[in-house]
Amino acid sequence: MIELKNISKSFWRHEVLRNINLNVETGEVVVILGPSGSGKTTLLRCVNYLEKPAGGEIAVGDFRMDCARAKRGDVLRLRRKTAMVFQQYNLFRHKTALENVMEALLVVKKLPPKEARGRSVSLLEKVGLGDKLDAYPSRLSGGQQQRVGIARALALEPEVILFDEPTSALDPELVGEVLEVIRNIAREGITMIVVTHEMGFARDVANRVVFMDGGVVVEEGTPDEVFQRPREERTKQFLRRITPEANYSI
Amino acid sequence: MQLDISFIWTAFRQILGAIPTTLSITAVSVLVGFLIGAVTALARLYRVPVLSQVSSAYVTFIRGTPMLTHLLLIYFGLPMIIDGLAGHFGWSFRSASIPMIGFAYISFSITAGAYMSEVVRAGLLAVDKGQTEAAHSVGMTTPQALRRILFPQALAAALPNLSNSVIGMLHGSTLAFAVSVVDINAKAQIVASTNWKFFEAYLAAALIFWGLTVLIERSSAWIEKRIGAYNRGGVA
Numbered sequence: 001m002i003e004l005k006n007i008s009k010s011f012w013r014h015e016v017l018r019n020i021n022l023n024v025e026t027g028e029v030v031v032i033l034g035p036s037g038s039g040k041t042t043l044l045r046c047v048n049y050l051e052k053p054a055g056g057e058i059a060v061g062d063f064r065m066d067c068a069r070a071k072r073g074d075v076l077r078l079r080r081k082t083a084m085v086f087q088q089y090n091l092f093r094h095k096t097a098l099e100n101v102m103e104a105l106l107v108v109k110k111l112p113p114k115e116a117r118g119r120s121v122s123l124l125e126k127v128g129l130g131d132k133l134d135a136y137p138s139r140l141s142g143g144q145q146q147r148v149g150i151a152r153a154l155a156l157e158p159e160v161i162l163f164d165e166p167t168s169a170l171d172p173e174l175v176g177e178v179l180e181v182i183r184n185i186a187r188e189g190i191t192m193i194v195v196t197h198e199m200g201f202a203r204d205v206a207n208r209v210v211f212m213d214g215g216v217v218v219e220e221g222t223p224d225e226v227f228q229r230p231r232e233e234r235t236k237q238f239l240r241r242i243t244p245e246a247n248y249s250i
Numbered sequence: 251m252q253l254d255i256s257f258i259w260t261a262f263r264q265i266l267g268a269i270p271t272t273l274s275i276t277a278v279s280v281l282v283g284f285l286i287g288a289v290t291a292l293a294r295l296y297r298v299p300v301l302s303q304v305s306s307a308y309v310t311f312i313r314g315t316p317m318l319t320h321l322l323l324i325y326f327g328l329p330m331i332i333d334g335l336a337g338h339f340g341w342s343f344r345s346a347s348i349p350m351i352g353f354a355y356i357s358f359s360i361t362a363g364a365y366m367s368e369v370v371r372a373g374l375l376a377v378d379k380g381q382t383e384a385a386h387s388v389g390m391t392t393p394q395a396l397r398r399i400l401f402p403q404a405l406a407a408a409l410p411n412l413s414n415s416v417i418g419m420l421h422g423s424t425l426a427f428a429v430s431v432v433d434i435n436a437k438a439q440i441v442a443s444t445n446w447k448f449f450e451a452y453l454a455a456a457l458i459f460w461g462l463t464v465l466i467e468r469s470s471a472w473i474e475k476r477i478g479a480y481n482r483g484g485v486a
Contacts, residue, residue, distance in 0.1 A: 048387055049386075079387060079388075082387075083387065083388065090383060092385075092399055093378075094403050094480045107390060107398060108390060137480075138480060138481055156388060
C-alpha cells in the first residue's frame with residue numbers, strides 16, 4: 001500500500017503541491033488527470049524522490065519516511081521499492097534492450113548474471129520484444145523503447161510502478177501497443193499510479209481516477225463517478241475541454 | 251643555400267631517438283591530467299563546497315596563463331617548496347634529485363588537467379538528464395549511476411575534444427626544452443646546430459610530429475566508432 005500524506009513542494013515561490021494526500025491500495029490502478037501545470041507529474045516524481053518534497057510523509061509497503069528529515073539511505077530504500085516509466089523513455093542509451101532490463105538486477109539487486117539474464121529475457125518476451133534483445137535504443141521505435149522501459153520497471157518487482165505520461169511522446173499509431181502492455185500488467189494486479197491524457201485508457205483500466213488542479217486534489221472517485229457525474233466545476237470544465245462535443249462545424 | 255634532401259633523412263633517424271621522451275611526457279600529462287580533470291569537473295558539476303571553488307580557480311588560472319609559464323613556475327617554485335619543507339621536517343630528499351623530465355611531467359599534468367576539466371565537464375553535460383534520473387529510479391546510488399551510466403556516455407561524447415587535447419599536449423611537450431629535456435623538437439635543434447642545416451632538421455621533426463598526430467587521430471576515430479556504436483541507427 002502507498003500512502004502520501006501532506007506532500008508539499010514549491011519551485012522558487014511557486015507552490016506546485018499543496019498538502020496532497022493520496023492512498024493507493026495494493027493492486028489498485030490509480031490514474032491522475034489534470035491540466036498541465038496542475039502538479040500531477042511533480043507528485044508522481046515525488047513518490048520516488050526524483051523531486052524532493054518540501055514536507056510530508058511517504059509510505060510504501062512497510063517503509064515510511066518523513067520527507068523533511070530524509071537521509072540518503074531513506075531515499076535509496078524508497079527508490080528500490082518503486083519504479084518509474086518515463087515520458088521520454090530514458091532508456092540507457094549505451095546499453096541494449098536486454099542490458100537495460102538487466103542493469104538494475106545486476107547492480108542494485110546483485111543477482112548472478114545468469115539469473116538476471118533469464119528474468120530479463122522473459123520480461124522482454126512478455127512485452128513482445130523477444131526478438132529485439134540486442135538492439136540499442138536508437139534502433140527501436142518509440143513504442144518499442146517504451147515497452148523496454150516497462151520491462152525495466154517490472155524487473156525490479158517494485159511495490160508500485162509510476163507511469164509519467166507513458167504515451168505522450170509517441171506517434172499516434174504506436175500508442176496502442178504501449179497501452180496494451182500496460183493494460184495487461186494492470187490485470188496481473190500490479191499496483192500502478194499513472195499520469196496520462198488517455199481518457200479511454202483511464203476509463204478502462206483505472207480503479208480510481210484522481211483529478212488535480214492548482215496543486216491540490218480536486219476530486220477523486222471511480223472512473224464512472226469522475227467521468228459521468230463529476231461534482232466539481234473545475235473537473236467539469238476540464239472534461240469538457242478534453243472531450244469536446246461535436247457541436248461545431250468545419 | 252640549398253636544400254639537402256639526404257640530410258633530412260639523416261636528421262630523421264637521429265631524431266627518432268627522442269620519440270620516447272615526447273611520448274612519455276604526452277602520456278603522463280594526458281593520463282594524470284584526465285584524472286585531475288575528472289575530479290575537478292565533478293566537483294564543479296556537483297557544487298562540492300570548497301572543492302568546487304578551488305577547482306574553478308584552478309581552471310581559470312591555468313587556462314589563463316601559458317603552458318611555458320607553468321613549466322617555469324614549477325621549475326623555479328617547486329624546488330623552493332620542497333627544499334623548504336625538507337629543511338623544516340629534516341627529510342634527506344632534495345629537489346636537486348628530481349630529474350628534469352620530472353618538472354615537465356608535473357607542470358604539463360597541471361596544464362592538461364585544466365583543459366581536461368572542461369572536456370570532461372562538457373562530456374558530462376552532453377548526457378541527457380533523463381539518464382541520471384533513470385539510473386536513480388531503478389535504485390542506483392550516485393556513484394553507481396556515474397560509473398555505469400553517466401561516464402561511459404560522457405566519454406563517448408567527449409572523445410573528439412579529448413583527442414584534440416591529446417594532440418595539443420603532444421605538440422605542447424616541445425616546451426620541455428626550456429628545462430633542457432631533449433624531446434623531438436629539441437633533438438632537431440641539436441642535430442641542426444651541429445650541422446648548420448636547420449630547415450632540414452626541423453622538417454624532419456615536423457614529419458615525425460605529423461605522423462604521431464595522424465596516429466592519434468586514427469586511434470581516436472577507431473575508439474569513437476567502437477564506443478559510439480550505440481548512437482547509430484535511424485529511428486528516434
